[in-house]
Amino acid sequence: MERRTQQERRETTERALLTATADLVVESGLSSVTLAEVGRRAGYSRGIVTHHFGSKQALVEALVTASQAGFVPGLDDIDPGPDRLLALVEGYLGAVDGIGSLSRAFLVLWAESVASPDLGPVFRERDALFRADIAADVEAGRAAGAVRADVDPAVVAAIVLAELRGLALQYLVAPDSVDTAAAGRALREHWRAVLAP
Known part of the structure; x- marks a missing residue:
């Protein structure tokens, strides 16, 4: 041994x-x-x-921190830009269906952070990092001409974060109410259309 x-x-x-x-x-x-x-x-x-x-x-x-690591496998293999953002949107919701206790705990704690002076700062930081990552994909797409120039990266980041976390919480509360795979595909196509030049 x-x-x-x-x-x-x-x-x-x-x-x-x-x-x-x-x-x-x-x-x-x-x-x-x-x-x-x-x-x-x-x-x-x-x-x-x-x-x-x-x-x-x-x-x-x-x-x-541990619950967020590698939540959407394969993202690190995609260059920053709209393809990475679209893979994140679909992959995040696809991963929700099979999440383990670490990721479920993250979502429970995220919801509790609204009223917790100890959790609030932790999640403000984590959410800021997530939004910055999304915004960087939009910026990279704008720079490459793959995203409309009038798209505001910060606004897209805030909306995407809200959509992903909101759908994930809905799924945790009532799994039968959300088809996460279908929602992921729909959001991917929505953002593809919104971002396209």
């Missing part, structure tokens, strides 16, 4: 702790998350949770 490195053991432990945190958030919201309960759920002590993350706030911030 091959021995795992210390880094591999650390990553395994952190992944288990983040999964336990996500499961608690999805089941009962942020108020149910304590370092002791996360440790118990993951099969570790509270001390391990504190050792890896230091505080509940740091643990939740790590969960938010």
Whole structure:
């Protein structure tokens, strides 16, 4: 049996702790998350949770970051521009149908961030980064002549973010109410038409 490195053991432990945190958030919201309960759920002590993350706030911030990583596979392989934006729109909604507890927890926390002084800053930052990424695709498309010159990248970014997160939340609340694949295709075609020069 091959021995795992210390880094591999650390990553395994952190992944288990983040999964336990996500499961608690999805089941009962942020108020149910304590370092002791996360440790118990993951099969570790509270001390391990504190050792890896230091505080509940740091643990939740790590969960938010981890849940966004690679949500839409393959985007990094597409050059910035409208094709990447269209792939994001369709891929995001396509991924919602099969999301795991990390991504579900992200959406629950995003909704809770409206009234949480601790979560608000975290999600303002994450949303700003997401909007900046979308706006960069629009800018790249404008520069290449693939997007109309009169399109405002910041406005497109705000609307796309609202559409994606809003549809994802609707799906979490009532999965039968949203055909995410059809919505993704419809949004892709909508934005293709809106952006085309």
